[in-house]
Amino acid sequence: MGLTQTQRNFREFQKEQGNYKKYRNKKRLGFGTGLIILILASILFQLPQRIYNEYQIYHHQKMKSYLDNTKEYSNFITLYVNPLTQDLPNVNLEWVQNMLTENNRLGEEIESLKPVSGFKEHHEGLVEFTEQIGIYLREIERIGMTSNYDYDYMKHLSDQINVAHSQMKSYLVKGFQSEDIPYRLKEDGSYEYTIKTRYGEIEDE
Numbered sequence: 751m752g753l754t755q756t757q758r759n760f761r762e763f764q765k766e767q768g769n770y771k772k773y774r775n776k777k778r779l780g781f782g783t784g785l786i787i788l789i790l791a792s793i794l795f796q797l798p799q800r801i802y803n804e805y806q807i808y809h810h811q812k813m814k815s816y817l818d819n820t821k822e823y824s825n826f827i828t829l830y831v832n833p834l835t836q837d838l839p840n841v842n843l844e845w846v847q848n849m850l851t852e853n854n855r856l857g858e859e860i861e862s863l864k865p866v867s868g869f870k871e872h873h874e875g876l877v878e879f880t881e882q883i884g885i886y887l888r889e890i891e892r893i894g895m896t897s898n899y900d901y902d903y904m905k906h907l908s909d910q911i912n913v914a915h916s917q918m919k920s921y922l923v924k925g926f927q928s929e930d931i932p933y934r935l936k937e938d939g940s941y942e943y944t945i946k947t948r949y950g951e952i953e954d955e
Contacts, residue, residue, distance in 0.1 A: 809866060809929075810931075810945040811945075812866050813865075813866050813868075813869065813929060813931070813945065814945050816863055816864075816865045816866065816869060816873075817869075817943075819859070819860070819863055820860065820863075820876060822856065823856050823860060823876070823880065824940075826852065826853070826856055827883065830849055830852070831849060831853075831883060831886075831887070834846065834849070834887075834890055835908070838890070838893070838899065838904065839893060839897075839899035841890055841891075841893050841894030842894070843891065843894035843895065846887060846890050846891045846894055847891060849887055850884070850887045850888065850891060853880065853883055853884050853887055854884065856880065857877070857880035857881070857884065860873075860876055860877060860880055861877050861880075865925075866929065867928075868924075868925045868926075868928035868929035869921075869922075869925040869928075869929070871921040871924060871925070872918060872921035872922050872924070872925045874921075875914065875917050875918035875921045876918055878914050878917075878918075879911070879914045879915060879918050882907075882910055882911045882914045883911065885907060885910075886907045886908070886911055889903065889904065889907060922941065923941075926941070926943060931943050931944065931945065932944040
């Protein structure tokens with residue numbers, strides 16, 4: 751279809767003004783270009799959510815790493831320290847001294863941990879707990895070396911350990927709540943919790 755007189759006049763005017771090339775090259779967006787723009791807009795719209803999800807996964811991995819590193823100490827207390835109290839006032843001195851060395855090693859590792867903000871109080875409570883265990887083990891060592899068993903003092907140390915342990919567990923729950931981590935208390939007194947990974951949510955304890 752040919753141009754109308756008005757269109758021809760407008761083109762001539764554009765040529766005179768030096769704008770004809772710009773006018774001639776001005777085209778409507780095709781379907782392919784529009785689709786690309788739509789895809790890019792969709793990606794840009796979803797990008798903040800994807801960044802947030804990646805951060806959540808990274809954050810949860812840091813929490814899991816911290817909690818995994820505290821498990822070794824819990825196992826140490828359950829398997830090695832708790833049975834010592836059942837044998838008092840009888841003491842295997844060499845065994846207790848080995849436990850003291852191990853407690854110092856684990857205590858240094860725990861103190862060097864870098865917890866996420868929600869578990870900083872738990873970390874402080876755990877460090878305090880390791881120090882109380884150290885005091886308790888040194889007193890058992892003294893009993894083994896002197897055969898002088900002070901029941902009232904041992905009970906006092908045991909009560910302090912129980913207070914520190916109770917405080918530490920309350921900080922753990924506070925950490926779960928602060929970081930919005932689903933958790934539940936198990937019958938054995940441990941906690942089961944759910945974290946996010948790239949493969950979905952997984953439960954740990």
